[in-house]
Amino acid sequence: MTIDTPRAGQPAATAAEAVQASVRQHISEGRLLPGQRLVDQALAEEFGVSRNTVREAMRLLAADGLVASVRNAGYSVRTLTTGDVHDIYTARRLLETGAILKSASAPDALLADVDQAASASEQHVLSGDWNRAATASLDFHRAVVRMAGSTRVDAFFHNLVAQLRLAFAVMPDESAFQIQWVGRDRQIADLILAGRRDEATALMNDYLNDSETQIIDGVRAAERARH
């Protein structure tokens, strides 16, 4: 692992935040796989910071649920159980369908974001880049949740999605898994924009149920393979 150049958006005010952001990004991009151990001494040397600084970053990541910690034994990239996946999808159903129902009172700009995110996702599929398509699809869902109008809910959902990526990483064929959703994103977006909210929520529920089923199968297979 190497130190990332600070992202343009957030200049990473402190060293601990830079470490946190970098490790989080590595996890999101699948460069750090679930179960991977994170030894603070080693991280400190790689990032060129002190152990205390790494520890602060690890604590924050652990609070976010991305890193598991066992006292006096070590940190590691979290491995999600099937129970975790179900919990995350239960939360997604609540937030995403709820946000659709509240879309009646959402400002036009947020509706436009939803439309745009669905289109961006389609573009990446056409150009065959499933990895970007997957990211764009998640951005679409974040745009949906943003319609609810709460920055705190946005942040929570953002973290939920980051955790979900831990499960994506263990899917046997992630490209085939990811590509199938894009068309459904478009359908949901159209129903939202048309104001047909009940149909949109129904479709969203189907989507989430199907996605959950597949991921739980994948996680279960990975669990068995580990033993």
Added chain:
Amino acid sequence: MTIDTPRAGQPAATAAEAVQASVRQHISEGRLLPGQRLVDQALAEEFGVSRNTVREAMRLLAADGLVASVRNAGYSVRTLTTGDVHDIYTARRLLETGAILKSASAPDALLADVDQAASASEQHVLSGDWNRAATASLDFHRAVVRMAGSTRVDAFFHNLVAQLRLAFAVMPDESAFQIQWVGRDRQIADLILAGRRDEATALMNDYLNDSETQIIDGVRAAERARH
């Protein structure tokens, strides 16, 4: 401030977590008021731990939104703006009404918890203890959200409520503010238990709107009083 004896439930595995839990509790109970500065050197001495340990606790509290931090200037108990209050109530409307709609598929035990929490709240009003009544009322709302069936949503809502307490603290007459809700909690609980979910969500929405209005007025008054 003094060091709390570790709570029975969670033995506070590490020193940093003990500090975090203690400061959080002090904030919840109104012993630390919004704007109060939290100097790590001073906290370290009071808790008998090192500065680094206090810093880790402050970072976690800042991530939770309970503590504000300005680089090289200091930590302080967060002061909520009217925008923050609105954001929190927008989140509450989404989560609480959504949870009620999902109560159809909630296990009986969780419904029983909702009933019990509403009753406990009433009891404390009868015995005139508005402070406990307020806590019990919030517990009722947490029980409602728990019906949604996601531990991650529970934790998020728990934190949301903790932030809201920052606003309660600046209400001119908190006892009068708190007592008025208890009867409505009971009504909502009865509608949920009767399976009249649409009426329950409508009543919940009214409740949250009224509560938001009053708190925003209180926060606005406190803002003016500060200048």
Added chain:
DNA sequence: GTTGACAAGATTGTTGAGCAATCTGTAGAT
């Protein structure tokens, strides 16, 4: 009286070394 510049103090951000507690894995004894 208000404004602005400047210096002094306070506080955080971070480092680096060090020690105790505890987990993990290994080698040996039964």
Added chain:
DNA sequence: ATCTACAGATTGCTCAACAATCTTGTCAAC
């Protein structure tokens, strides 16, 4: 094969120190 004891690894935490930066108080200029 199972259990035990030991050694190594890793975390949790402390302490002292220094640089960067924010805040406050002072003083002069307008």
